[in-house]
Amino acid sequence: MKLLIILAWRNLWRYPRRTSIILIAIAIGIWSMLSMSAFIRGMMEQHVNDTISNFVGHISIHAPGYRDDPVIDHSMPQPNEHLLHLLNEKVWAARVRVPAVVSSERETMGVTLLGIAPAQEQALSFIADAVTDGRYLNNVEDKGIILGRKLVERLETGLGKRVVLGSQNHSNEIVERGFRVVGIFDSKTENIETQFVFVGRHIAQKMLQMQDNISELALLSKDRNELENLLQKLRATSPDLDIQTWQTIAPLARVIVNVFEGFLFIWYFVVFIAIAFGLVNTLLMAVFERTREIGLFQALGMKPHWIVGQVLFESLFLLAIGLVVGNLMTWVTLILTAEGLDFSRYAAGYEMAGLSSLIYMVLNMSDILTANMLIIGLGLLASLYPAWRATRYVPVEAITRT
Amino acid sequence: MNMKQFPVICRHLGKSYQQGKITIPALVDINLEIHKGDFVCFSGPSGSGKTTLLNLIGGLDTPSSGEISLDAQRLDKMNKSALANLRLHKIGFVFQAYNLIPVLSAQENVEFVMQLQGLNSARRAIKARAILKEVGLEGLEKRRPGDLSGGQQQRVAVARAIVSAPSLILADEPTANLDSHTAETLMQLLHTMNEEHGITFLFSTHDKLVMDYSKRLIKLRDGRIQSDETQ
Numbered sequence A: 001m002k003l004l005i006i007l008a009w010r011n012l013w014r015y016p017r018r019t020s021i022i023l024i025a026i027a028i029g030i031w032s033m034l035s036m037s038a039f040i041r042g043m044m045e046q047h048v049n050d051t052i053s054n055f056v057g058h059i060s061i062h063a064p065g066y067r068d069d070p071v072i073d074h075s076m077p078q079p080n081e082h083l084l085h086l087l088n089e090k091v092w093a094a095r096v097r098v099p100a101v102v103s104s105e106r107e108t109m110g111v112t113l114l115g116i117a118p119a120q121e122q123a124l125s126f127i128a129d130a131v132t133d134g135r136y137l138n139n140v141e142d143k144g145i146i147l148g149r150k151l152v153e154r155l156e157t158g159l160g161k162r163v164v165l166g167s168q169n170h171s172n173e174i175v176e177r178g179f180r181v182v183g184i185f186d187s188k189t190e191n192i193e194t195q196f197v198f199v200g201r202h203i204a205q206k207m208l209q210m211q212d213n214i215s216e217l218a219l220l221s222k223d224r225n226e227l228e229n230l231l232q233k234l235r236a237t238s239p240d241l242d243i244q245t246w247q248t249i250a251p252l253a254r255v256i257v258n259v260f261e262g263f264l265f266i267w268y269f270v271v272f273i274a275i276a277f278g279l280v281n282t283l284l285m286a287v288f289e290r291t292r293e294i295g296l297f298q299a300l301g302m303k304p305h306w307i308v309g310q311v312l313f314e315s316l317f318l319l320a321i322g323l324v325v326g327n328l329m330t331w332v333t334l335i336l337t338a339e340g341l342d343f344s345r346y347a348a349g350y351e352m353a354g355l356s357s358l359i360y361m362v363l364n365m366s367d368i369l370t371a372n373m374l375i376i377g378l379g380l381l382a383s384l385y386p387a388w389r390a391t392r393y394v395p396v397e398a399i400t401r402t
Numbered sequence B: 001m002n003m004k005q006f007p008v009i010c011r012h013l014g015k016s017y018q019q020g021k022i023t024i025p026a027l028v029d030i031n032l033e034i035h036k037g038d039f040v041c042f043s044g045p046s047g048s049g050k051t052t053l054l055n056l057i058g059g060l061d062t063p064s065s066g067e068i069s070l071d072a073q074r075l076d077k078m079n080k081s082a083l084a085n086l087r088l089h090k091i092g093f094v095f096q097a098y099n100l101i102p103v104l105s106a107q108e109n110v111e112f113v114m115q116l117q118g119l120n121s122a123r124r125a126i127k128a129r130a131i132l133k134e135v136g137l138e139g140l141e142k143r144r145p146g147d148l149s150g151g152q153q154q155r156v157a158v159a160r161a162i163v164s165a166p167s168l169i170l171a172d173e174p175t176a177n178l179d180s181h182t183a184e185t186l187m188q189l190l191h192t193m194n195e196e197h198g199i200t201f202l203f204s205t206h207d208k209l210v211m212d213y214s215k216r217l218i219k220l221r222d223g224r225i226q227s228d229e230t231q
């Protein structure tokens, strides 16, 4: 065993240039696999987080029918005490959320009206931190309105000006109310800026004549993985409500996650094929060059499985060194990009797809293990061919060949 | 017949090579007994079958017809793996060139066979150093083959061949790549090994010098034994 290791190790450095080339190839291969998966993971995480903070939360609770037709008729009462008990210690927010129109003296636009409890939203959605001009809402009784920057431009209005918000009440009558613009918010995606307007919840309820009812309740859990459990408990306490996780509410986010994972898989496959070809080629060359030596081994009584072992050890060393270098390269890449990769220059397309332009690479242990194991395992498997070729030499012919 | 007395016995041994449609008879009806402790030289013109015969005796190749036995074991009946085992434990080889493993030092080359045999490292090192000293290579144990002269390399090969006390040492033209002075020294060494360790040696050669050292000279021609003289 030790002999095989010594032979394999020393043989590796007989042709330093060839060895270095294949090592670099393996290193770049694993680096590209890991960086690509970190990048895609980062993009997915970002997208999921954006989705969640766009008022979806981890779990959303609605009246039945609201998701198909989000109007005032599909509203529900404030959470009862059983529900409140489960919500205890969770971050949650109850909102009014209905379609509306907002008009300035020049333009009218269709929007989604969100009547919020400003303090509740602080930990749950992006809005509290997104107000860049003016101020955030103070409480549910706040008489101001917050608009997105793009919407302000379209309406040709501004901070301190008045706009009129209109919607329907339960009896399908138009209800209207004037608001003063107290804050303007920015978002990474334009859609959000033009879609949502924010007012105090009580004011919205009064305007829509819906007592203390709400349209939705969104909540965050500390651990995204225990969602299913929490979901079951919530459904058990309130069987008459429609309770769903973000995956159901925002199915696109889930599709994107699946597409990315498929893409990663294909990438892994391509990289692996490239590495395997390089590796097999290198080993075959090494084996051909050492025909006489292998013949000598056999003449001296070395059994075929030892010869296989020698080639496999050589392959293992190549793979292991290449992987160490590649993993280090990935680590350095992650450190260098810790501030996030800014794609805003090329981001027009991303934003349309609802993706963020600032991406933080995310690498989890299982991605690292999968990529490394895949390369070592399949790499050794591919090396069996050159190893087998080596054992096919007949000693006499190998030795007498000049 | 006393098997102990004749480590190698060949009966109607034949070997032919197929080259396309032509059959080349390399050896025809060889009958031969080699005495224990003998120092035998096969000579003959190029293509007369010397290498083929040594390869058959050494279990590197298998005969087309006839019988061949080493220490009463029939080589013609053995499979590849059994032959490998036999080579490992009973036969030492010294080839014309390219005898050594380039990435191993002189001492590691000598230890190689013992390592395959499973000896522990302490015993290997002691034996290897002793034998290298015996062949006159003391102080060169750490050198790789590339840093040794042709004669020194052949001595390492001899040291490796005898270190595990095989029944038989086969040397196919061991002096072909050496100048006459170095060749003479090597033959003296082999002769001493034969005298002191009682190991049986078989050579093939074109070299008059090697023939002069031998105790028994067998001449081959066209795959047959032409003459067999004990000197």
Ligand SMILES: Nc1ncnc2c1ncn2[C@@H]1O[C@H](COP(=O)(O)OP(=O)(O)OP(=O)(O)O)[C@@H](O)[C@H]1O
Binding pocket: B017, B018, B019, B024, B025, B026, B044, B045, B046, B047, B048, B049, B050, B051, B052, B053
């Ligand atoms: N692998 C082979 N394939 C076909 N023919 C072969 C093969 N090996 C040897 N021969 C033929 O067998 C015959 C004997 O060859 P061998 O190598 O034994 O001769 P030799 O006495 O060792 O010659 P030399 O002195 O040149 O080494 C020759 O005619 C040779 O051409």
Ligand SMILES: [Mg+2]
Binding pocket: B050, B051, B052, B172, B204
């Ligand atoms: Mg020959």
